[in-house]
Amino acid sequence: QKEVEQNSGPLSVPEGAIASLNCTYSDRVSQSFFWYRQYSGKSPELIMSIYSNGDKEDGRFTAQLNKASQYVSLLIRDSQPSDSATYLCAVKTGTASKLTFGTGTRLQVTL
Amino acid sequence: GAGVSQSPSNKVTEKGKDVELRCDPISGHTALYWYRQRLGQGLEFLIYFQGNSAPDKSGLPSDRFSAERTGESVSTLTIQRTQQEDSAVYLCASSFRGDEKLFFGSGTQLSVL
Numbered sequence: 690q691k692e693v694e695q696n697s698g699p700l701s702v703p704e705g706a707i708a709s710l711n712c713t714y715s716d717r718v719s720q721s722f723f724w725y726r727q728y729s730g731k732s733p734e735l736i737m738s739i740y741s742n743g744d745k746e747d748g749r750f751t752a753q754l755n756k757a758s759q760y761v762s763l764l765i766r767d768s769q770p771s772d773s774a775t776y777l778c779a780v781k782t783g784t785a786s787k788l789t790f791g792t793g794t795r796l797q798v799t800l
Numbered sequence: 801g802a803g804v805s806q807s808p809s810n811k812v813t814e815k816g817k818d819v820e821l822r823c824d825p826i827s828g829h830t831a832l833y834w835y836r837q838r839l840g841q842g843l844e845f846l847i848y849f850q851g852n853s854a855p856d857k858s859g860l861p862s863d864r865f866s867a868e869r870t871g872e873s874v875s876t877l878t879i880q881r882t883q884q885e886d887s888a889v890y891l892c893a894s895s896f897r898g899d900e901k902l903f904f905g906s907g908t909q910l911s912v913l
Contacts, residue, residue, distance in 0.1 A: 733843070
């Protein structure tokens with residue numbers, strides 16, 4: 690079982706719709722969760738972090754965390770073509786130093 | 801510097817040669833990571849440095865790979881006797897005191913012929 694799992698996609702949504710990106714993780718003691726966005730040919734950049742159960746909103750982005758289900762998601766409201774990118778879920782376990790990334794979900798926002 | 805700097809940006813080498821990749825983190829960032837990203841794949845953790853602590857080398861795929869860091873500054877990733885499967889983008893990232901917000905460099909595209 691991979692430590693962090695994501696569907697590779699592509700996930701295609703029309704402009705203006707809500708995009709829902711999902712991630713599961715295997716280590717129950719994981720404490721910190723992150724979403725990075727990576728445009729094609731570019732390096733990843735952090736867009737959201739979440740540490741406790743529930744929702745965290747930042748503009749058009751909402752991160753959701755459910756530690757009991759070992760599940761974290763990212764919602765993008767009013768999706769724009771500029772949101773088309775690969776979204777990487779990353780998890781940090783309290784006793785470990787490294788940040789473990791999923792393989793990413795490619796999002797395509799169509800006109 | 802203003803951001804994480806990596807060099808070279810591109811490296812083409814022949815199978816069996818050694819290569820050295822360089823990362824210059826953001827000034828004041830004590831944590832430094834190396835990741836590998838193969839074409840169309842996610843980020844594969846290689847090694848982590850935090851201050852003067854012993855590095856976490858758990859992600860290095862073989863003994864051909866090694867990395868060093870001088871204090872809290874420049875790091876070099878060395879790959880000996882390169883193989884074609886080493887072809888990938890090697891990304892370096894730094895963060896402040898292990899804070900989880902990583903700032904990535906633009907990467908080194910390594911091609912082993």
